[in-house]
Amino acid sequence: MTNDDDMQVNAGAREESLRMVSATPMGADQVSDEELRPSGLDEFIGQPRLKAQMKLFLNAAMKRGVAPDHILLAGPPGLGKTTLAMIVANELDSPIRITSGPAIQHAGDLASILSSLEEGEVLFIDEIHRLPRAAEELLYIAMEDFRVDVVVGKGPGASSIPLTLPRFTVVGATTREGMLPSPLRARFGFTAHLDFYPRDEMRKLILRSATVLGVSIDEDAAEQLARRSRGTPRIANRLLRRVRDWAVVHDLDHVDASAVRDALDLYQIDVEGLDRLDIAVLKAICGSFNGGPVGLNNLAAMVGEESETVETVCEPYLVREGFLVRTPKGRVATSRAWEHLGITPPDDVNVLF
Secondary structure (H helix, E strand, C coil): CCHHHHHHHCCCCCHHHHCCCCCCCCCCCCCCHHHHCCCCCCCCCCCHHHHHHHHHHHHHHHHHCCCCCCEEEECCCCCCHHHHHHHHHHHHCCCEEEEECCCCCCHHHHHHHHHCCCCCCEEEEECHHHCCHHHHHHHHHHHHHCEEEEEECCHHHCEEEEEECCCCEEEEEECCHHHCCHHHHCCCCEEEECCCCCHHHHHHHHHHHHHHHCCCECHHHHHHHHHCCCCCHHHHHHHHHHHHHHHHHCCCCCECHHHHHHHHHHCCCCCCCCCHHHHHHHHHHHHHCCCCCECHHHHHHHHCCCHHHHHHHHHHHHHHCCCEEEECCEEEEEHHHHHHHCCCCCCCCCCEC
């Protein structure tokens, strides 16, 4: 078929329909993760003490008519640091500029961002502990004196020109507060530590997200999801979407506890929120190493994963929930791990309680 024939066949067709990939959304799922985020402190579920502190902090700044002091948000991934940064901007009715530590490669990258900020604007820097050293030193001066020293020229003839910045607020988020240099940490006027969510708050958050997603779910189903969400809103919302997928495929108009159990069993997430890798780690310690102690490298080799994956992905939750204990000699399974696996420990094994 010639090009002219192709044009005749496709005559009258819309351009979008001729593309192999189109930007036009398909299906009914129009709700993004951004839309699941609450827009104000009153809508934010959980962290009650932090919310009260932040509300007082922001209201005082607004009454004084000035930009608030810089804010550091610290805590494990998925607890709402980015959401709180956006809430700060919404509460102040100010624009927000978003970047991250790894995205800033040179001090000049940060200088160009700082020099374009407006009065009262919020600058959100995610993973702020990963800023390069030169950018950190530039940020010190900008946060404290609201100026940036721009270097003009090179070599002996180079000169530094101070550029005055409008008053702005830096909101930094970090999952590893200990990696922040002391001079940078000291320049934040307010530090908020986010904690894992208790099950009751997780249930409320799941019910809210279900309403936004248009999922009909009952209290028992929300309780089941809350129990398996590891106290982390990001995980809860992800599991809720997978349960929603199960309901759609099985033509369910309403999600109950049995639907949650069936869906999450398919994804190998048990009643305590342990996934395939968590169970593999516990089985390796109890079954292959008689409950431990076992070194990290041996454990990682047994489950077929990198040692860093076991240490950073599995261990924090297993230790926090009492399934695992770190000792100077290695990892040791507790009595709760044996009970959860349904295995009776041998008589010669000294089980930790």
